[in-house]
Amino acid sequence: MTAPVLPRLWPLAAAVLVSFVATPAQAQVDPNRFLDTFESTFGKHEGFRRSGAKGVCATGEFVGNEQGRKLSTSSAFSGRPVPVVVRFSVGGANPNAPDNAKGQRNMALQFDLPAGETWQMGNISAPIFGAATPEQFLGRLESLRPDPATRAADPARVKAFADANPEVLLLPRYFAGQPVPASFASVNYWGVHAFAFVDARGNKQWGKWVFEPIGGTQGLSDDEAKAKGPSFLFADLRDRVKAGTASFDFMLQLAEAGDRLDSAVTPLPDQRPKVSLGRLRITDVAPDAGGACLRITYNPMVLPKGVEAGPDPLIAARAAPYAVGLSRRIVEGPKQ
Numbered sequence: 011m012t013a014p015v016l017p018r019l020w021p022l023a024a025a026v027l028v029s030f031v032a033t034p035a036q037a038q039v040d041p042n043r044f045l046d047t048f049e050s051t052f053g054k055h056e057g058f059r060r061s062g063a064k065g066v067c068a069t070g071e072f073v074g075n076e077q078g079r080k081l082s083t084s085s086a087f088s089g090r091p092v093p094v095v096v097r098f099s100v101g102g103a104n105p106n107a108p109d110n111a112k113g114q115r116n117m118a119l120q121f122d123l124p125a126g127e128t129w130q131m132g133n134i135s136a137p138i139f140g141a142a143t144p145e146q147f148l149g150r151l152e153s154l155r156p157d158p159a160t161r162a163a164d165p166a167r168v169k170a171f172a173d174a175n176p177e178v179l180l181l182p183r184y185f186a187g188q189p190v191p192a193s194f195a196s197v198n199y200w201g202v203h204a205f206a207f208v209d210a211r212g213n214k215q216w217g218k219w220v221f222e223p224i225g226g227t228q229g230l231s232d233d234e235a236k237a238k239g240p241s242f243l244f245a246d247l248r249d250r251v252k253a254g255t256a257s258f259d260f261m262l263q264l265a266e267a268g269d270r271l272d273s274a275v276t277p278l279p280d281q282r283p284k285v286s287l288g289r290l291r292i293t294d295v296a297p298d299a300g301g302a303c304l305r306i307t308y309n310p311m312v313l314p315k316g317v318e319a320g321p322d323p324l325i326a327a328r329a330a331p332y333a334v335g336l337s338r339r340i341v342e343g344p345k346q
């Protein structure tokens with residue numbers, strides 16, 4: 011019974027083998043090792059995302075514009091409203107992270123496109139990530155692991171790793187120079203990686219995107235942040251959504267020949283122009299810890315036709331750990 015099937019599988023097996031052999035540079039860090047390291051470094055918070063643990067589900071609507079249609083065939087830019095499953099979160103693995111501290115905020119989006127197509131992305135409130143390669147990110151996490159005796163990271167180890175890998179200091183330095191965001195709806199969210207927008211003729215426009223709040227960015231002074239207390243972002247978001255002021259322009263900064271498309275720690279040069287591809291409006295925020303985002307993971311390799319990932323080694327490296335993270339928290343009982 012099985013004999014006739016085998017010849018049909020051989021070409022597939024050969025193709026898989028050839029692509030595996032031909033792309034050794036894409037060998038990945040074991041995703042379980044990533045997840046185990048998040049847990050041993052930051053503690054295991056069962057049911058929560060191991061990164062961006064403190065979050066809230068929301069829903070939104072995206073309307074693409076003519077410029078979007080010009081650059082990409084993606085149905086996201088058709089001009090018809092596209093429903094979006096949104097998740098806002100505070101960076102890090104701590105589900106009780108204070109909202110009034112400096113640091114990363116996230117906006118993850120899933121565009122539910124026609125014909126069952128989806129587009130997922132996890133955007134952060136910095137134009138760069140905290141490491142240049144998956145191996146470097148793993149090494150950084152390992153360097154931060156607390157010593158069992160002192161329950162704190164060993165400063166000498168942290169310094170030695172950072173001295174040998176200076177890219178890991180770029181992100182903490184960026185956040186040190188930024189105020190505490192006044193709201194999830196008042197900060198820029200960058201995609202960090204380069205993507206190609208592909209038009210009907212197959213022309214590719216490379217770029218890096220940023221979601222910019224339509225009312226501009228707003229930060230808190232140190233005194234204002236202190237007065238807000240550790241838990242104000244969810245209520246603030248609900249108020250702004252009710253008032254209809256939580257909206258973002260989906261901006262694409264256009265790369266030019268010679269710009270780096272393979273680096274999550276190198277933004278495009280400042281002078282590169284930005285164009286708007288459409289507007290995202292947040293329409294609802296979950297009243298509690300539930301919502302449509304709870305049981306999904308935002309895998310940035312889930313792209314629509316008309317948008318392609320670039321050669322950044324970090325983007326391909328995200329898919330597997332996100333899937334393992336999702337499966338761990340589903341088994342534990344998903345929380346946020």
Ligand code: HEM
Pocket residue numbers: 044058059060061062065097098099116117118132133134139143144147200201202203274306307308324327328331332335336339
């Ligand atoms: C190899 C590198 C990376 C690893 C191992 C990693 C790992 C993870 C994991 C395990 C999660 C939780 C997933 C879940 O449970 O659903 C997560 C969430 C997230 N990551 Fe990463 N990440 C990496 C790189 C990046 C980069 C470069 C960015 C910046 C664009 C990023 C942005 C985010 C965001 C925004 C979330 C929260 C998404 C949500 O709300 O569900 N990550 N990451």
